[in-house]
Amino acid sequence: MSLVRVHNFAVSLDGFGTGEGQSLDAPFGHAGDRLHRWFFGTRTFRAMQGLDGGDTGVDDAMARAWSDGIGAEIMGRNKFGPQRGPWENHDWTGWWGPNPPFHTPVFVLTHHPRPPLEMAGGTTFHFVDADPQEALAQARAAAGGLDVRIGGGPRTVRDFLAADLIDHLHVVVVPIVLGRGERLWDGLEGLTDRFRTETVSTPSGVTHLTFTRA
């Protein structure tokens, strides 16, 4: 059976996976890039930007696992773009540029479906109005037997955790206090009882936690 995985999901000490005030210019709101600085120095991130070099330590090892064996992604609408409500037009094709880094089918959860959007490099965005179970069934059917990644944001990961659909969860705790935004952990009391957890801190100051279904 293919697994359902979350990778590189960064939260602050107070549990926020994104800041307040998300917009086109500020995908993570007032958090800015603070939740992801640990990632920018890695070889994995630089390769996604078409750049050479980068660190190949533990941060990179954790980061690079995100794409291995993944056949489809499910993401919340806010990870596709900052629009809310009905689509005003279909011209803007997301935060991810003409060649998005996913290279698989991507299922965007939205109450406002629109036609699929086929991008260069193998990424096709499908816009679906579905609950977690239904979306996962669609993603699995498209994944060709490979694993399905839940790409975020916080509400999407939380909903899939609440529905007990996640097999592997990788969270990166960043030592900052954001104070406001969208929390990952709300409503998930006792979550860790369902998982084996491991913890490792790295010189960048973050802590990687992995949750493996027990």
Added chain:
Amino acid sequence: MSLVRVHNFAVSLDGFGTGEGQSLDAPFGHAGDRLHRWFFGTRTFRAMQGLDGGDTGVDDAMARAWSDGIGAEIMGRNKFGPQRGPWENHDWTGWWGPNPPFHTPVFVLTHHPRPPLEMAGGTTFHFVDADPQEALAQARAAAGGLDVRIGGGPRTVRDFLAADLIDHLHVVVVPIVLGRGERLWDGLEGLTDRFRTETVSTPSGVTHLTFTRA
């Protein structure tokens, strides 16, 4: 100048320093002992119980720093006992037994002062109705030039952080999701800008964070 220090302050991934439903039998409410299991195996904890043995690794090194050079403690009333409102009597002398582990003056913050309580082993509880600055002035005067420890609970630590009175903060992040209780980080947006932080995880699964005034 003596420092103001916090040690061994454990929080869940969702930032709760104590659970909901504190009572005489459940000082940490529904959290039970889950926030402190990392501590029980240490030589430091066992010595506090009059027991030999225990681990002497990183958890112990972090734990044992709590008493070195401390001349007084300030704690919230909930760390002294579960009573709320006016004291019904003075017979019960706190959660800490006849020989409390503090061995210094201890200033208990309460809106309901009562006479000082002198215990065996050098601990005297003083009950003071004071804001953080006033309480710290009293504790410093009693500390004989040594450092002052802010002992908790979450609200007390938070109030002293908000007043920018803390020089050293040691937080232990425990990989559990409590869901409810009293949060440490609320209202402290941007806190880490004032500190240099270090992070280390240990085989017990917890992560020790230290915050040193920048």
